[in-house]
Amino acid sequence: MFIGHFGVAFAAKRVVPEVKLGTAILAATFLDLLWPFFVAAGIEVVKIVPGNMEFSPLRFVSYPFSHSLVMALLWGGLFALAYVALGGSRRAAFWMGLLVVSHWFLDLIVHEPDLQLFPELDIYVGLGLWDSIGGTLLVEGGLFVVGVWLYLSATRARDAAGVWGLWGLVLLLVVSYVGVVIGPPPHNVSTIVITAIVGIAVSVIWAYWLERHREPKASG
Numbered sequence: 001m002f003i004g005h006f007g008v009a010f011a012a013k014r015v016v017p018e019v020k021l022g023t024a025i026l027a028a029t030f031l032d033l034l035w036p037f038f039v040a041a042g043i044e045v046v047k048i049v050p051g052n053m054e055f056s057p058l059r060f061v062s063y064p065f066s067h068s069l070v071m072a073l074l075w076g077g078l079f080a081l082a083y084v085a086l087g088g089s090r091r092a093a094f095w096m097g098l099l100v101v102s103h104w105f106l107d108l109i110v111h112e113p114d115l116q117l118f119p120e121l122d123i124y125v126g127l128g129l130w131d132s133i134g135g136t137l138l139v140e141g142g143l144f145v146v147g148v149w150l151y152l153s154a155t156r157a158r159d160a161a162g163v164w165g166l167w168g169l170v171l172l173l174v175v176s177y178v179g180v181v182i183g184p185p186p187h188n189v190s191t192i193v194i195t196a197i198v199g200i201a202v203s204v205i206w207a208y209w210l211e212r213h214r215e216p217k218a219s220g
């Protein structure tokens with residue numbers, strides 16, 4: 001899943017307003033941020049197979065360290081611990097841990113059966129929604145629209161940058177998403193690795209910057 005993860009990150013603002021959007025995006029996409037590093041290190045494997053699924057040319061041959069259920073729980077726990085260690089509240093840390101784990105369940109909806117419950121265990125799950133472009137757009141797009149709407153209901157812009165910064169980020173994510181749907185498959189695995197890291201890093205940094213120009217509605 002791509003844009004749906006950002007949807008739940010936006011929605012988190014409604015539940016834990018003190019958590020920065022950048023942190024929530026980092027949590028929701030954390031497994032996808034680890035993944036390119038594991039691929040580059042050669043311990044996880046992805047192949048480009050045009051037409052593999054209607055929606056995505058990526059075949060996730062092996063990614064147990066970033067994308068198995070047990071490891072997702074472990075990464076979620078570590079993320080929550082780090083959040084507390086950096087001075088965050090336990091309640092917010094709990095929700096951030098949950099956001100990390102939510103990634104696996106959202107991927108479960110769209111991926112073909114390639115997600116493991118546990119590394120080394122040869123059981124692969126995935127509901128395969130990516131084989132339907134309409135269904136994918138409905139579920140992922142729906143999550144994204146609802147998430148942005150919840151974010152808008154929880155914050156307000158302090159200045160013009162708070163308005164255009166938000167819509168700029170939304171536009172960037174939508175355009176990237178449309179590019180994935182209608183664009184050609186990536187050239188090679190290095191392109192995927194770099195795109196994943198840069199894409200997540202840019203959106204996280206953008207979100208931190210953006211929130212210097214927005215504030216929670218309740219505080220006003």
Ligand SMILES: [Zn+2]
Pocket residue numbers: 001031032067103107
């Ligand atoms: Zn993922």
